[in-house]
Amino acid sequence: MPGVRWLSESEMRAWRPYVVASLRLRQRLHRELTEAHDVSLTDYEVLVCLDLQDDNRMRMSDLATMLGSTKSRLSHQVGRMECEGLLCRIPDPEDKRGVIAEITPAGTELLIKAAPTHVEGVRAHLINLLSPEEQKVLAVAFSRVLEHLNELGE
Template identity: 40%
Template sequence: MSEPRWLDADQQRDWRAFVDGSVRLTELLDRDLKTKHGLSVSEYEILVRLSEAPERRLRMAELAEHASQSRSRLSHTCSRLESKGLVFRGGCPNDKRGVYAHLTDEGFDALDRAARDHVETVRDFFIDIIDPSDLAAIGRAFTAVNKRIGEAG
């Protein structure tokens, strides 16, 4: 059995800063959206993905992929959004087994209201405090991470 490739002190510092910062930022974004708009970060992400899709609808499998949720978790999240009148699910006309998630007009309006506050929080706690060259590096880094995860899985 080979020895693990341990992180050096700088790598460990940066890794922990990423983990701590991303967890705390996600918690802050979630708390802010729940307090102001009654939406979790997961619910908000689903509304965003549906708002950007043609006809404001996506197949559940595709939505799970884009929203980084398992199909089971997505189903529960969509049920909550349905109970709020923000999303509805319906069958696919050309695939009897397929299901679409549709963003309702009420859901689009709720997203519009939430997005106005959410973007300010994202700016206050991320965009505006990071040097533009560092922000570009973060973008490049996570493009590479997403690519690697996609290749692995």
């Protein structure tokens, strides 16, 4: 195609392993969490985001942004998690149209049990494979990518 600036060999060597490795890493972390604690990686990530808040709650729209999810997809996920007793949804007192997700004691208990499994997986399958310098480079590179995507409204 005219005008397309195709990836060079070295650019392709950076791109393809990233695509496949990031997908397989998420699959591996998901499998470890589901086998050990019967919680998916995406559900675990919701619980982490809520737990990181001072009051253990967050507006659904902000939570969707933090997770890189759509509001619709997150709404279905949160609804399922609510049925499981891991969190609850309440109306936002400051915005009648807004909804807040809040972690429940059962959600906190699951997070406390699952966190060591997740952290061990992250260490074993990523962090321990990188030198401290490579970790810094990865942090800088993906912080830049994330900032760019945030500016685009992604």
